[in-house]
Amino acid sequence: MIQRPQEIIWAPQEGPQTALLQCPVFEVFYGGARGGGKTDGMVGDWIQHSSLYGENAVGIFVRRNRTQLSEVIARTKQLFPKLGARYNETKSEWRMQGGGRLRFVYLEHDADAENYQGHNYTRVYIEEVTNFPSPGPINKLKATLRSAAGVPVGMRLTGNPGGPGHNWVKARYIDPNPRGFTVIKDTESVMLTSGKLIEVSLERVFIPSKLWDNPRLLDNQPQYVLQLKQTGSEALVKAWLDGNWDMIQGAYFDDFDPTRHIISSETPLPKHWTRFRAMDWGSARPFCVGWYAVSDGSGNFPRDALIKYREFYGWNGNPNVGLKMNAAAVAEAINQRDELDRKAGLRLSYGLADPSIFIEDGGPSIAEMMLSRGCQWARADNKRIPGWQQMHVRLQAEPPLLYFMDCCEHTARTIATVQHSESKPEDLDTEGEDHAVDETRYACASRPLVTSLSGDDRVWVPPKTIERMTFNDLVAASRAKRLAAENRGF
Numbered sequence: 001m002i003q004r005p006q007e008i009i010w011a012p013q014e015g016p017q018t019a020l021l022q023c024p025v026f027e028v029f030y031g032g033a034r035g036g037g038k039t040d041g042m043v044g045d046w047i048q049h050s051s052l053y054g055e056n057a058v059g060i061f062v063r064r065n066r067t068q069l070s071e072v073i074a075r076t077k078q079l080f081p082k083l084g085a086r087y088n089e090t091k092s093e094w095r096m097q098g099g100g101r102l103r104f105v106y107l108e109h110d111a112d113a114e115n116y117q118g119h120n121y122t123r124v125y126i127e128e129v130t131n132f133p134s135p136g137p138i139n140k141l142k143a144t145l146r147s148a149a150g151v152p153v154g155m156r157l158t159g160n161p162g163g164p165g166h167n168w169v170k171a172r173y174i175d176p177n178p179r180g181f182t183v184i185k186d187t188e189s190v191m192l193t194s195g196k197l198i199e200v201s202l203e204r205v206f207i208p209s210k211l212w213d214n215p216r217l218l219d220n221q222p223q224y225v226l227q228l229k230q231t232g233s234e235a236l237v238k239a240w241l242d243g244n245w246d247m248i249q250g251a252y253f254d255d256f257d258p259t260r261h262i263i264s265s266e267t268p269l270p271k272h273w274t275r276f277r278a279m280d281w282g283s284a285r286p287f288c289v290g291w292y293a294v295s296d297g298s299g300n301f302p303r304d305a306l307i308k309y310r311e312f313y314g315w316n317g318n319p320n321v322g323l324k325m326n327a328a329a330v331a332e333a334i335n336q337r338d339e340l341d342r343k344a345g346l347r348l349s350y351g352l353a354d355p356s357i358f359i360e361d362g363g364p365s366i367a368e369m370m371l372s373r374g375c376q377w378a379r380a381d382n383k384r385i386p387g388w389q390q391m392h393v394r395l396q397a398e399p400p401l402l403y404f405m406d407c408c409e410h411t412a413r414t415i416a417t418v419q420h421s422e423s424k425p426e427d428l429d430t431e432g433e434d435h436a437v438d439e440t441r442y443a444c445a446s447r448p449l450v451t452s453l454s455g456d457d458r459v460w461v462p463p464k465t466i467e468r469m470t471f472n473d474l475v476a477a478s479r480a481k482r483l484a485a486e487n488r489g490f
Contacts (some may be wrong), residue, residue, distance in 0.1 A: 009082050010044055013216065016209035017041045021048050024186070025183060027142075027204035029129070029173035030181075031158040032243035038158035039072050042125045043079065045156055046102055049123050055099025056149040059112065059123035060116070062141070064131040066106045072127060073104055108452045113137035121145045122151045123440040130163030133431035134320050135172070161245045164432040166417045168319035173206040174245045180208040191465035210243050252388075252418045252428040253437070255395045265407040267300075269293045269307060275346055276446070278380065279335075279353040280439040281366060286322045287314040288410065288439040289334055291341070291348075294447060306394065306443060311408035312337060313436065320433040327357075328365045331375035338375075352442045353377035380442035385426055390448055411436040 012018045014215040020041045031038040042061070050057040063069045069092075076094060077087065084097030093103040104124075107113055113136070121144045130140060138157075145153040159169055176184050228392050274294040281287050291310035297303035312333065314323045325333075338348060357366035359381060367377050381387065394402035405413050414436050419429040428434060 001195050001276075010040075010047060010079055012041070012044050013037060013214065015213045016207050017044065017213070019181075019207050020156070020209075021045055023205065025203045025205045027155045027157070027202065028207060029157045029159065029169070029204070030172070030207045030209060032160065032206070032208045032210070032245070037169065037209060037216070039075060039127065041209070042127065042156055042158060043072065043075055046123060046125070047079070047083070050096045050098060050100030050102070052102065052163050053122065053149075053151045056147065056151045057096070057098075057100035058121050059100070059125065060119075060121055060141075060144075061102060061104045061125045061127065061415065063104075063106050063127050064378050065108050068128065068131075069104050069106060076102075081147050107132070107137050110134065110137045114141040114313070116141060117143055120146050120148070122147050122153045124155045126155065126157040128159050128163070129157045130159040130161070130169050131163040133164040133429075135165075136320075159245065162251075162419065164419055164429050166245075166419070167414065167433050170245050170417075171319050173204065177206070178245065180206040182206070199441045208243060246416075251416060252420050253391070253395065255392060256415050257395075260400050260411065261395060261403055262406055262412055263307070265309070265405040267307075267405065267442070269309060270296075270299050271345055272296075273299075274349050276349050276443070277338075277343065277351045278439045278443040278446070279334075279351070279357075279377065280435045280442065281357045282314060282322045282356045282435055283324050284322050285320060286410075286433070286435045287325075287330060288312070288435040289337075290408065290411070290436070290439050290443060291337070292443050301403070302397075302399050302401060304447070304449060305399075305403060306412060306447060307403045307405070308408050308440065308443070309405045310337060311411055311436070313410040315410070327369035328373050331370035331373035334370075334374065334375050349444075351375075351377045352380035352446050354438070354442070355379045381445040382442075383445070384441070384447075387445040388426075388428065390444040391437075391441060393449055394444060401449070402440075408436075411440060415440070 012021050016030070017040070020028065021044060030041055046059055046061075061069070061072060063072075073092070080087070080094055080096070086095050088095070091103065091345045092105070093101055095101055105116070110132070117140065124141050124145060126132075126138060128137065138155075142155060145155060149155055151433035157173075159165075161170075161182070163169075169435075171482070176182055183203050183205045185201045185203050187199055189197055190200050191197050259330055273296060275289045275292065276294075277289060279287065279289045289312040293307045294310055295303055295305040295307065301307065314325055314330065315321060316323055341348060353367065357370070357377065359365055360368075364372075370377065391402065394400065404415075406412070414433050418432050418434050418437055421427045421429045428437070
């Protein structure tokens, strides 16, 4: 009998794709740059997994919305029919020849992950995981990974720098070793029904893959390198082409430059400068309190510059996850930090906070609970677009008019990564970790600049509401306006 030569439907490319298919680790983040063959790697992993475990292989392929699934579905339609698989359009599900099932689903809202609780999967694929603002829905899907047949289960994720989930993805997969291939182990003790205490662990690893690891694309379309280089800013090119997670695609504050805006916490600030604080409230999400000094032109900073010299960030160590501290406890912690200034002979002129803390919902408001502990706030100006414009003006000024001491690590971390809103590009994406920048916006909005003036003509215009201003603030503002008018010859 003459045997027909076998046709190779798909084979992994040498390098990261091969490493992906050979990796036994429970949780694998694969990719990190454009053109690295991420989708093909996921499809190939499923072909291998379903071939090995037949009808006991059950997988789901997840994207943020339905439209984003079209590319991977189209790719599977090129490959799977050649393997004898059948596709059910109604269910968006493949039935492989050996009985394995792969379904395509989307989680447009984080709560959609609840729909899959109680399901059993042996493979969960998350494409472009940085589109998910928090790891919450991803973690819920991990609970679906189980097999009564003893099939090794696992989660496979892909993504590029940028997106609303940039911070938590970077912290979980990239920061432990940006070069990848380091297995991170989370270990806990578990008590068995027999009473025996054992240690169990889950492992995760980052397998980096860049355009240079995808010769099929590079050889067939070498101009793709030029296409990426022409996409826009240097930051965008580095993020897409080099997989640089410190250069952020779509960053809202692309005018933020650590070399210009971050200063040493040892920098002396004159005691007579006006001081104030601002707060963005959070419980399940982090809160952020910032303390600011306002330059009067003395010292090494231009007049009207804001310097954030202290930060209090309420997170549990995981990006965008709060401490759930009650208002009274937060107020006490703020008072302790205020006391540091009082002991140094400094006086806070006012405090501004997220207007939502003044809402009364069947009981005392958050503001009232904090006031009962001696921590007082006035309503911040919460107009978003004008507030962001004030931040941009200050960041872009020469010299800058907004600085952060290096102890304000969460401000520096998140201002560099918050993204533009897809539906309203002039605003930022509120699903990201925006708490420190919101608090900074309140601070800048409380000291708005007249942007039609420049240099020494720039003056501080008091807000329309004056309840947050002291008498000295009003006198100083009036004097500054008068001097500016005299300098212009009026």
